[in-house]
Amino acid sequence: MSLRRYGSLTVEISREEKPLFPGEGITKGDLIDYYEAVYDRMRSHLEDRPLVLRRFPDGIEKSGFYQKQAAEHFPDWIRTTRVQKQNGHQDLVVCDKKATLAFLADQATIALHGWLSREDRPDNPDRLVVDLDPSKDGFAPVRRAALRCRELLDEIDVPSFVKTTGSRGLHVVVPLDRRADFDSVRAFARELAGILAERFPDDLTIEQRKRKRRGRIYVDVGRNAYAQTAVLPYSVRARPGAPVAVPLRWDEVERGRIEPDSFTIGNLFRRLARTEDPWRSFRRRRISVTKAARRLENRKEEQQS
Numbered sequence: 001m002s003l004r005r006y007g008s009l010t011v012e013i014s015r016e017e018k019p020l021f022p023g024e025g026i027t028k029g030d031l032i033d034y035y036e037a038v039y040d041r042m043r044s045h046l047e048d049r050p051l052v053l054r055r056f057p058d059g060i061e062k063s064g065f066y067q068k069q070a071a072e073h074f075p076d077w078i079r080t081t082r083v084q085k086q087n088g089h090q091d092l093v094v095c096d097k098k099a100t101l102a103f104l105a106d107q108a109t110i111a112l113h114g115w116l117s118r119e120d121r122p123d124n125p126d127r128l129v130v131d132l133d134p135s136k137d138g139f140a141p142v143r144r145a146a147l148r149c150r151e152l153l154d155e156i157d158v159p160s161f162v163k164t165t166g167s168r169g170l171h172v173v174v175p176l177d178r179r180a181d182f183d184s185v186r187a188f189a190r191e192l193a194g195i196l197a198e199r200f201p202d203d204l205t206i207e208q209r210k211r212k213r214r215g216r217i218y219v220d221v222g223r224n225a226y227a228q229t230a231v232l233p234y235s236v237r238a239r240p241g242a243p244v245a246v247p248l249r250w251d252e253v254e255r256g257r258i259e260p261d262s263f264t265i266g267n268l269f270r271r272l273a274r275t276e277d278p279w280r281s282f283r284r285r286r287i288s289v290t291k292a293a294r295r296l297e298n299r300k301e302e303q304q305s
Contacts, residue, residue, distance in 0.1 A: 001013065001014055002016060004032075004036075004102060006097065006098050006099035006102065007099070009077055009097070009099040011099055011102045011103050011106060012106075013028075013029070013032065013102075013106050014106065015028060016028055016029030016032070017029065018059075019059055020056060020059045020060060020108060020110065021059065021060055021240070021241075021242050022059055022060075022061055023240050023241075024240070024241060024242060024266075026242050026265065026266075028105070028106065028108060030265065031105045031108075031110065031236065031242075031265070032102050032105040032106060034105075034236065034265040034268075035101045035102060035104075035105045035236075036098060036101070036102055037269065038234045038268070038269075038272075039098045039101050041234060041272060041277065042101075042232070042233065042234040042235075044282075044283070045114065045232045045233045045234070046095040046096070046101070046112070046114070046232065047094075047095075047096055048094060048096070048118040048119050048120065049094065049095075049114040049115055049117075049118055049119065049232075050081050050083055050092035050093075050094060050114070050115040050117075050119055050122070051092055051093045051094065051095060051112055051113065051114055051115075052066055052067070052068050052092070052112075052113040052114075052115075052229050053066070053067040053068075053093065053104060053107070053109045053111075053112065053113075054066055054067075054109065054110055054111035054112070054113060054238060055067055055107060055108050055109050055110070056108050056110050056238050057107075057108045058108075059108075060110070060238040060239070060240070064110070064238055066113075067109075068090050068092060069090045069091060069092070070091050070092065070093050074093070074103070075103065077097075077099070077100075078093060078100050078103065079093075079094045079096055079100070080092060080093055080094060081094050081119040083119075083122055083227065084122075085227065092115075094119060095112070110236050110237070110238045111166075111231060111235050111236060111237055111238055112231070112232045112235045113229035113230065113231050113232065113235075114229055114230065114231075114232045115227065115228075115229055116128070116129060116182075116223065116224065116228065116229070116230060117178075117182075117226075118178075121178055122226070123181050123182060123226060124178040124179065124180065124181055124182075125176055125178070125180075125182060125185050125224065126175065126176050126177075126178050126286070127173050127174065127175055127176055127230075128173065128174040128176055128185055128188070128189055128221075128224055128289070129171050129172075129173050129221075129223045129224060129230045130149055130171065130172040130173075130174075130189065130192070130193065130219060130220070130221055131165075131169060131171055131220040131221070131222075131223060131230070132145045132146055132149070132169045132170045132171070132172065132217055132218070132219060132220070133168070133169045133217065133218040133220050134168050134169060134217055134218075135210065135213045135214075135215050135216060135217065135218065136215050139168075139258075139259050139260055140256065141203060141217055142168075142169055142170050142217060143170070143253050143256055143258065144203070145170075145196075145200075145203065145204055145217040145219070146162055146170045146172055146253055147250075147253060147254065148196060148199070148200060148204070149172045149192075149196060149219075150162070150172065150250060152192065152195060152196060152199075153172075153174065153192075155299055156292060156295035156296050156298075156299055157295065158174055158287055158292045158295070159174065159175060159285040159287060160172050160173065160174055161173045161174075161175070161247065161278070161279050161282055162247075162248050162250060162253055163233055163245055163246060163247045163248055163279075164243075164244075164245055164246050164248065164258065164260060164262065164263065165231055165237070165245050165260070166231065166235065166236070166237035166239065166243040166244050166245040166246075166260070166261075166263075167231075167237055167239065167243075167260060168260050169260070170253070171230060171231075171245075174287065174292075175282050175283060175285050175286040175287065176286055176287065176288075176289060177286040177287060177288050178286075179288060179289070179290070180288070180289040180290060182224060182225050182226050184289050184290070184293070185224050185289050186221065186224045186225055187293070188289050188292060188293045188296065189221035189224045190206075190221055191293070191296055191297075192221070192296065193206050193219040193220075193221045194206060195296070195300065196219050197219060202216070203216055203217060204216055204217050204219050205217070205218055205219065206218070206219055208222075231245045232245065233245055233246065233247050233279065234246065234268075236265055239261070241261055241264050242264050242265045242266065243260065243261040243262075243263065243264050244263045244264060244265060244268050246262075246263045246268065246271070247277065247278045247279040248278055249278045
């Protein structure tokens with residue numbers, strides 16, 4: 001047992017030497033060190049957002065689990081928020097301190113998945129996520145799909161941001177002004193995905209059944225719903241190599257040099273030291289879904305006339 005201090009708070013750390021990524025020799029202590037160091041960059045994506053924890057107490061080679069309800073043994077200084085669910089409620093963790101992030105890492109929380117809304121307005125998302133999910137290996141089609149999504153959003157003057165997921169795909173993310181509820185956001189996202197699939201039927205699909213995708217990229221907008229989550233920027237993923245979900249510049253996608261596992265806890269800080277935050281303008285560029293939907297409808301009518 002060791003102690004780490006964060007201002008007035010102390011976190012008890014157990015078994016820092018425990019391997020979480022055995023193939024790379026990455027220990028729980030390494031995971032805590034990573035989250036300590038990345039907290040300031042990750043902070044704006046964590047604050048005020050209900051979290052779902054992806055924990056692997058025995059490392060990634062064993063089965064992990066998702067944890068929603070905050071455990072009774074969590075320290076009382078860890079803040080939670082009460083959210084409604086079917087037939088009741090849950091108290092989810094909100095990470096507003098570096099000490100909280102360190103404690104969660106000590107609990108072998110490898111990945112952090114956040115709601116698409118914040119705790120004060122849980123029914124009104126502050127981001128829309130288009131998840132581009134490949135049906136087969138090969139990242140070039142995913143990059144191409146992301147650029148096509150951006151192109152459509154540019155046509156209707158909607159800002160978009162992109163990140164690796166640390167897994168096989170990319171997320172295209174639109175910042176929202178939180179005036180619209182999930183139903184309105186999901187309706188717009190579905191319309192957007194449908195147009196993309198119509199434009200590029202050989203490459204993109206909105207078909208949920210894998211056997212009907214025929215190798216095409218699945219344009220998944222199902223995350224845009226109450227209580228659904230997306231992996232947060234700078235979260236580690238429970239995959240060999242300890243890859244990280246990382247915000248990108250669009251020109252990096254255009255150049256085609258990014259792969260799903262380009263960034264890991266071992267190399268990310270070299271990038272952060274030489275690269276400004278590609279999402280630094282994210283909140284300043286928030287848009288109205290109502291306006292975006294109207295522009296999309298007008299664009300459809302223009303192309304059909």
